Amino acid sequence: MKHGFLDQYSDLDSLIHRLDPRTKAITTLAFILALVLTPPTRWYAFALYFALIALVVLLSRLPPLYVLKRSLVVVPFVLVIAIFIPFFKQGEVAGSYNIWLWQVNVTYSGLIVLWNVTIKAWLSVMSMIVLSSTTKFSELLKGLERLRLPLVMVMILSFMYRYMFVVVDEALRMKRARDSRNFGGKHIWQLKTVGNMIGALFLRSYERGERVYAAMVARGFDGNPRTLSHLRFQMLDLYFTACFLTSLAMIGTTILLGWGA
């Protein structure tokens, strides 16, 4: 499996791609913070947030449909968590339905919670997708490191990135080996096989971890991760950060002034 699955389109060239990973990490964080702190009933504010992100997508030359499709991945998760809230939350009833024996009430406040969770999750995920599709994962790690994220966490992320697909490939090979010897049989028996495969995969990964550590120690690793960085802020980063944060501040001001509420 290819890494492109994670950071597809990150090798395009655009204004956004050329930004320093630190700039993108910080602005993304600022965007998500602003988003989360926005009261759910300021409808137009969410439209503005969407417009802002759409503008960034446009500047980044990412295929808009790709961003949209990827961002929908989050919807099932959100729905599973939040779909029942409108039925249980107390408050003014928006609609009442009789379904066979039960009477089901949907409340306004419940609907607002649902909207709140869905729109914020969706826009946040969209901003993360823009971040990960315009920044190579290795660059992003360098950026996080320079932003003083603890090095141990950066290393964990970097090992995850390096070995995730090695493990996935290993699992696929095991699955192929199983399928080539599998001539049907009861489902319950197959479950047992899957359990064994997961166990074997865990052991293999564990042993790989030991070998990787030996390889690190052999090259002088003493428990203190050190890396080189070539990152440099440019004027572009300053302009982008200024414009982006100003836009967020403007949206924030309209919220504080209570326009459209």
Next chain:
Amino acid sequence: MEKAIQIENLSYSYPDGQQALKDINLSIEVGETVALVGPNGAGKSTLLLHLNGILRSDGTVTVLGVPLDNKSLKWVRSKVGLIFQDPEDQLFSPTVFDDVAFGPINMGCSQDEVRRRVSEALEGVGMEGYEKRSPHHLSIGEKKRIAIATILSMEPEILVIDEPTANLDPRAKGELIELLQQLPMTKIVASHDLEAVKALCQRTVILDEGQVVADDSTQSIMSNNPLLEGHGLAPRSGSSLKLKA
């Protein structure tokens, strides 16, 4: 002149009590290329892990005249470069550059020095221009080369290589052997690929069940068929396969 590596009375047991190495004595001259051959499970890899102190046990290992102990550990690791069998284990960084730079950075080189060493090491294995690539997307042959570069960048005086030709197709194998032949350091190659051993090493040590059972010139060991057969390095006589001498 100092010996590159001198091993005296080295024994090692796995944590579960199984003995892997029994009373090994071995000395390797500077500039030599020595093959360490033996059947699967003979203890080759375990012995290699002792050469730069990843495993430590009874007996002494002396590197370039310096006995390996806690004080000399760091120095020894900068002198003895260990290349693991599976490049997937050796290459653990998100990019090739980070991986080749890992050793020099840990050795405390300056930024410019690190960059110089990385580009020289990559040039040395014929992989210039791969700095930004992810190791995950390289072919096995390319991964092996980068794995060698990660050690060359530390500019070691002794190269220890575990199964350099495993999993390579004949062309990649040939190219890798040529590459190793050009490297001037002292080399210790563990392998059961006798073809590669013949091409690379003047001297061969046979290890079986944790013991040194033969230590001689490659030529005389390779022509001693009963010896090879007795230690799992040639098909049994009577088998329809014949090993080309």
